[in-house]
Amino acid sequence: MSDTLGTTLGTALERLVADDGAAVLVALDFDGVLAPLVDDPTASRMTPATRAAVDGLAALVRGAMHGTAGRARLAFVSGRDLEDLALRSLPPAGAYLVGSHGAQTGHATADGLDAVPLELTPEQADVLAALTAALDAAVVGRDGAWVQRKPSAAVLHTRQAGPDDTAASVAAADQAAARLGLDAMHGKDVVEIAVLHTSKGEALERLRTVVARDVDASVTRVLYAGDDTTDEKAFAVLGAGDVTVKVGPGETLATHRVADSDGVAAVLDRIAELLAP
Structure with missing residues (x-):
């Protein structure tokens, strides 16, 4: 076992994949976890170590007929739009995908992304249009601040903006959310405002049920790795x-911590070792 993990985390992983009939869901955030944070979101890619670890674990799970490996599943849970997540992560076939903090779901197949359609009501679409217009106005004249459009949300990005422009645009975004009766989720250099109530925690709880049903197990144990404030909602719903x-x-x-993406790769490699026949 790699020294990167430490005894406590190593023991927790052994318990996670104990061969007792439970399903196992290995769920991972993308940015800051599998891929280092970068200024340009379109340039985000897994590190060589996490890419190899993800693909190795996925291949092991796909090839398993019996034991815990046959009851294990992989998922990517991200704030990214679902199609963007699939494009950047290149998920292995069989992986579940959760985008927009739970508003979008799908899974990877050998032929590409199989996404569950997301439809807004006319009222929600009107609110989203008003929100997007307000955020567009908030970044006018503020270098480095920009607005990302999602199917059910708008996102203010400030990673490349100066302190004053960041503070002003974030304040304007918060005001727009309050005016429209929406919640503003603050993450690392982002403010995301959605017209649908979602969270990574709610998404994980749904996935837990889906995986148990998929593999005909009575219970699913979950590993979740995340780096941002939005991931705390996922940590909050997980337990014993x-x-x-x-x-x-x-x-x-x-309850556990690793330093970076290399640490995440070590966790995935250890899970694969424990699942291997």
Whole structure:
């Protein structure tokens, strides 16, 4: 076992994949976990280590007929739009995908992404249009701040903006959310405002049920790794038997921590070792 993990995390992983009939869901955030954070979101890619670890674990799960490996599933849970997540992560066939903090779901097949359609009501579409217009106005004249459009949300990005422009645009975004009766989710250099109530925690709880049904198990144990404030909602819903991993520094509800993406790769490699026949 890699020294990167430490005894406590290593023991937790052994319990996670115990061959007792339970299903196992290995769920991972993308940015900051499998891929280092970068200024340009379109340039985000897994590191060589996480790419190899994800593909190795997925191949093991696909090839398993019996034991815990046959009851294990892989998922990517991200704030990214579902199609963008699939494009950047290149998920292995069989993986579940959750985008837009739970508003979008689908899974990867050998032929590409099989997405569940997302439809807004006319009222929600009107609110989204008003929200997007307000955020567009918030970044006018503020260098480095920009607005990303999603099917059910608009996102203010400030990673490349200066302190004053960041503060002003974030304040304007918060005001727009309050005016429209919406919640503003603050993450690392982003403010995401959605017209649908979602969270990564709710998405994980749904996935837990889906996986148990998929593999005909009575219970699903979950590992979740995340790095941002939005991942705390996922950590909050997980409990005994689950494994929560914070990637990087900062206060957290997670019970374990690794430093970076290399640490995440070590976790995935160890899970694969434990699942291997």
